[in-house]
Amino acid sequence: MEIVRRRRAIGENMNVSPLARKAKNQKLNDEQNTDRISNLPDAVLQHILTLLETKDAVKTSTLSKRWQYLWMSITDLVFMEDGPDKRKKRVQFMNFVERVLVLRDSSDLTLFVLSCDVLNDASRINAWISAAVMHKVQVLSIGLGSDENSRCNSEEPIVLPHCLFTSESLTYFYLESFVLLKVPSSIRFSSLKTLKIRFAIFPDDRSMQRLFSGVPVLEDLTLDACCWWNVRSVCISAPMLKTLTIYETVDSLDQDDCQFLIFGISLKYFYYGGALRNEYFFYKTSSLMKAVIYLGMEKTL
């Protein structure tokens, strides 16, 4: 599961005005006063909270009354359900995510990472993703697992919230999910620059076309071990696409037989790993500077 650590890279306009000047007249002879942190202004404390894991940031609410609400405006939220006894802690985990999202204030989110099993909580998870989108999240990373780890679970398609597919704020979207991905009829990621999809099963030609037509400013596309059984052909013609990475699944020797028509007007880099389960046709790739093609059947690339 790719963890997106973009905290320091994104719009770091942390405007910490030197409010400490207010404390200018406070004597720093605080040998008697062992409280070392209360002199710092809220903005600085919140900066420290942004650098912590979400669970540690939220825990600070129990330090003292001053800290009780400080965490509520952190811009990055990372929720990862992992560990050997994640089933036992499932209810606690779900409640934790719920409480954090409910209590957090209305300020914009920069980053939202969610990695958990879906089980019977698809609608709750969708509500969380909607909440992130409503808070104008810029970097979204969703990893949804299933109990059986089966890739052919076509009775349980994943239907992500519609508002996600028309997000104007999203610039980076990573999706990892072993299930059939349904996409809505209207898709427009007006700011999306990076799209990475891993393990997904794509449903049909038309929805793929809708997806790849709805990313006007896309620069970086990665399709990693996805399932193309249901897709006959797909055209990728994002005008600003600079980097295209395709890793084919190596689960079986069957051909997926999908035709990729790639119009690479701005394409500079192409990375491929697989055994040519699909066919790839390139058009207008005069800008191409580097192509790395790995042909093989090994599972790890």
Place this chain on the structure above:
Amino acid sequence: MKFCTVKQYFDDENNNNVTNGIATTVIPLPNKHLKIKANNKEMEQYEQELLRNVMPQELTKLILAANYLNFKEALDFFCRTVANAIQNKSVDYVRKFFGLESDFEPGEEEKLCKEFAWSFEGVDED
């Protein structure tokens, strides 16, 4: 550019925010930054060396100084150091680290712990 308030610091006669000890740590940083600006690894080593001589309790004073001097890189660095020091630690440990005392009414703290129960799991030993 980097040090908008250095002039202010030297002008202020009664400056209690930035004691001499702190100033000698913080002020050379921008020059060092400029010298090693392209080389992150060297800067990291320099910063680690710097911190070896600094007690954790001094960190908050350093943060205060960096904030007052409007020195963003140093502020970020010191904040990251504090964050690393309290990451995955128990609430008691963090309280001791900051010299804080709980001012919650009895029962309030327990309510909060219950509300966010999942986050209190699996902390490091103190």
